[in-house]
Amino acid sequence: NAGVMQNPRHLVRRRGQEARLRCSPMKGHSHVYWYRQLPEEGLKFMVYLQKENIIDESGMPKERFSAEFPKEGPSILRIQQVVRGDSAAYFCASSPLGSSGANVLTFGAGSRLTVL
């Protein structure tokens, strides 16, 4: 069981470029969550998805950020026209179908985005 796989681990972009971060959940998990960790801060919830459905995007910035989890393939977090303030570690987590309050999210190793 490979766990939650994220790639790339490190990504460098210049201001104005696009960043795409990928996340493959654990085998058997159908829920994906994206979190952002800014320097010196804790993790902040961004978005929660099931296959082909966004369930909760209350933590997503209103502009430039989007997320998807297609029927086939990994979940993608897309950041358009990146700015320096987008530099952060982006963590993906997954959980099984029908998670209750006690169920645990399994995290990937994160993707560290640096915007020059």
Place this chain on the structure above:
Amino acid sequence: GNSVTQMEGPVTLSEEAFLTINCTYTATGYPSLFWYVQYPGEGLQLLLKATKADDKGSNKGFEATYRKETTSFHLEKGSVQVSDSAVYFCALKLEYGNKLVFGAGTILRVKS
């Protein structure tokens, strides 16, 4: 709103010292509580959890007790090792829904 407050770090201890990292929370209803650990360059790993009042979570010598009366979930370990050096995050999850709310994290440095 729902929030988690952790003691500020870094916390620097000598090997075999006693560790306490304070965590308090604000939440509606009856959340589940978690401690996650992040080793350098890695993602978060679940360390322990408690799902109701007075539950004690424990793992690898770490313990935390869910105290509803003080809304706390303090992390303790009797004798830390250099390999425990990491960032520790306290988190809560509400009864309904799957979002985790994290504290800011506490850096622990253990010296030999």
